[in-house]
Amino acid sequence: MEKYRIDPLKGIEFGLYSLGDHMSNPITGERISAQARIKELIEASKLAEQAGIDVFGVGESHQTYFTTQAHTVVLGAIAQATSKIKITSSATVLSVSDPVRVYEDFATIDLISDGRAEIVAGRGSRVGAYHLLGVNLQDYEEIFEEKLELLKKINEEDQVTWQGEYRTPLENAHILPQPKNGSLPIWRAVGGPPTSAIKAGYMGIPMMLTTLGGPAINFKPSVDAYREAAERSGFDPKALPIATTSLFYVADTTKEALQEMYPHLNGGFQAIRGGGYPKQQFAQAPDTRDALMVGSKEQIIEKMLYQYELYGMQRFMAQIDFGGVPFEKIMKNIEIIGNDIIPAIKKYTAVK
Amino acid sequence: MKIVALAGSIVGSKTKTAILKTVEILSQKYPENEITLLDLAEYTVQFSDGRNYLEYEGDTKYITETIMAADAIIIGTPTFQASIPATLKNIFDLLPVNAFRDKVVSSVVTAGTAKHYLMVEQQLKPILAYMKAHIVPTYVFMEEKDFHRKEIINDDILFRLERLVEDTVLTVEALKIIRIKKDEEYGF
Numbered sequence A: 001m002e003k004y005r006i007d008p009l010k011g012i013e014f015g016l017y018s019l020g021d022h023m024s025n026p027i028t029g030e031r032i033s034a035q036a037r038i039k040e041l042i043e044a045s046k047l048a049e050q051a052g053i054d055v056f057g058v059g060e061s062h063q064t065y066f067t068t069q070a071h072t073v074v075l076g077a078i079a080q081a082t083s084k085i086k087i088t089s090s091a092t093v094l095s096v097s098d099p100v101r102v103y104e105d106f107a108t109i110d111l112i113s114d115g116r117a118e119i120v121a122g123r124g125s126r127v128g129a130y131h132l133l134g135v136n137l138q139d140y141e142e143i144f145e146e147k148l149e150l151l152k153k154i155n156e157e158d159q160v161t162w163q164g165e166y167r168t169p170l171e172n173a174h175i176l177p178q179p180k181n182g183s184l185p186i187w188r189a190v191g192g193p194p195t196s197a198i199k200a201g202y203m204g205i206p207m208m209l210t211t212l213g214g215p216a217i218n219f220k221p222s223v224d225a226y227r228e229a230a231e232r233s234g235f236d237p238k239a240l241p242i243a244t245t246s247l248f249y250v251a252d253t254t255k256e257a258l259q260e261m262y263p264h265l266n267g268g269f270q271a272i273r274g275g276g277y278p279k280q281q282f283a284q285a286p287d288t289r290d291a292l293m294v295g296s297k298e299q300i301i302e303k304m305l306y307q308y309e310l311y312g313m314q315r316f317m318a319q320i321d322f323g324g325v326p327f328e329k330i331m332k333n334i335e336i337i338g339n340d341i342i343p344a345i346k347k348y349t350a351v352k
Numbered sequence B: 001m002k003i004v005a006l007a008g009s010i011v012g013s014k015t016k017t018a019i020l021k022t023v024e025i026l027s028q029k030y031p032e033n034e035i036t037l038l039d040l041a042e043y044t045v046q047f048s049d050g051r052n053y054l055e056y057e058g059d060t061k062y063i064t065e066t067i068m069a070a071d072a073i074i075i076g077t078p079t080f081q082a083s084i085p086a087t088l089k090n091i092f093d094l095l096p097v098n099a100f101r102d103k104v105v106s107s108v109v110t111a112g113t114a115k116h117y118l119m120v121e122q123q124l125k126p127i128l129a130y131m132k133a134h135i136v137p138t139y140v141f142m143e144e145k146d147f148h149r150k151e152i153i154n155d156d157i158l159f160r161l162e163r164l165v166e167d168t169v170l171t172v173e174a175l176k177i178i179r180i181k182k183d184e185e186y187g188f
Helices: A034-050 A071-081 A099-112 A128-132 A137-156 A194-203 A216-232 A254-273 A279-284 A297-311 A327-349 B014-029 B058-068 B086-094 B119-130 B155-186
Strands: A013-018 A055-058 A086-089 A119-122 A159-162 A170-174 A186-190 A207-210 A242-250 A293-295 A315-319 B002-007 B034-039 B072-077 B104-111 B140-143
Touching (some): A013 A086, A013 A242, A013 A327, A034 A055, A034 A071, A055 A071, A055 A315, A071 A086, A071 A099, A099 A119, A099 A137, A119 A137, A128 A137, A137 A159, A137 A186, A137 A194, A194 A216, A207 A216, A216 A242, A216 A297, A242 A254, A242 A297, A242 A327, A254 A279, A279 B155, A297 A327, B002 B014, B002 B058, B014 B072, B014 B104, B014 B140, B034 B058, B058 B086, B072 B119, B072 B155, B104 B155, B140 B155
Parallel strands (some): A013 A315, A055 A086, A119 A186, A186 A207, A207 A242, A242 A293, A242 A315, B002 B034, B002 B072, B072 B104, B104 B140
Antiparallel strands (some): A159 A170
């Protein structure tokens, strides 16, 4: 775990992440400027740090309703604005970027932040980015595997000699700058089904698993498959961290949380997927066994501990700003997370 | 309410005749509704490649978005090799998981022989159920002898089409009432 800068003695890590979505607030119909939205993210990272949150992540999405396409630049600003909190991508769409360039960027963020940078590499879920950035969609699975392998190799070796199918070869290449302590934690972003989790396991790379809603038990097979694959491949699963991610909204009461979150969740899904979040499913979400993190602080703590029992993850990442959530609500969420949720879950999950 | 009438084949005349008749009955009985006819023969639709429906372009985007915005869809389908035509299956493939949630779907089906009368039960309904449609249980099955030169000549079919239209519209209205009741209960 040390290699990944995780200390199990301190208990589970709690992080915030944003996709940098830029939507109207469905309640007021108002949409802040892209500039204001980016500044909000930087401000939120500072508040998160003050609240004792461990990690802050920003992702890239190359489509309408998003604003952090250049997520590494935003992460650079966050690196400068903060001093303790870990900084990660959530996620970097590695398929449409060059792994050398990605490594250069994150090594630089690591230097600016004094050793706090991490990469979460994903495939992306939209075809738009592939067209925009000139990557052939037909090969998208293989392109990602190849690029992730190269990224991992760059991280592990000083001089990189490499040959692949989708990029010019490298011969004794020095990738500079080097991160502060010589390497970065690199995670693989994994969606619901186990296929991608198995690939992460075979590669022996930490897994960041999205558990966006529905019964938490449904994601357990991915966790098990990941650890089994890692073991088959000769890695020690106990040395590989797992993080889970979910949409998150906490308020004073569960009813309030439901009322306040729903318009954002529904509007956000409508905008990017073209279908809202079913109310009936949302009504079931406060149940401890459902993965979607919505409810009072007590409810959220119970959910997190239930999931910790299920998955034994080392980190949980919450998405609290999806669908035009106004900044005062984001602040309120951060406050409750810092004051009540983190102390409780750390107490129960610290490995003695 | 928004109703889409979909003619699911790009060849032949029976399905188109049947769906046009359905639209005619619908507009006479319920003129207040917004009815859109999608005759696949008039569009160039690409094969599904798994992307989100909002990301297609041209005719494909128009078709998927029109269907997704509808409260009810009346599907007209011929019977090809004991099943629905590939053109219709492609429309389903273009749409997202659970695409028909909160939508009512009913069907009119044509075939060359009466031996296909269970095709909808065996082939179409399982797909609609998987896509979470509220399926109108009865459908109208028509065969060669019910048509003459692009006209429906069997009065029984005409009566059944009227009942199908009625059932479709009333099911949408009933669903709306259910939704209002549930929303009151949820309180969010």
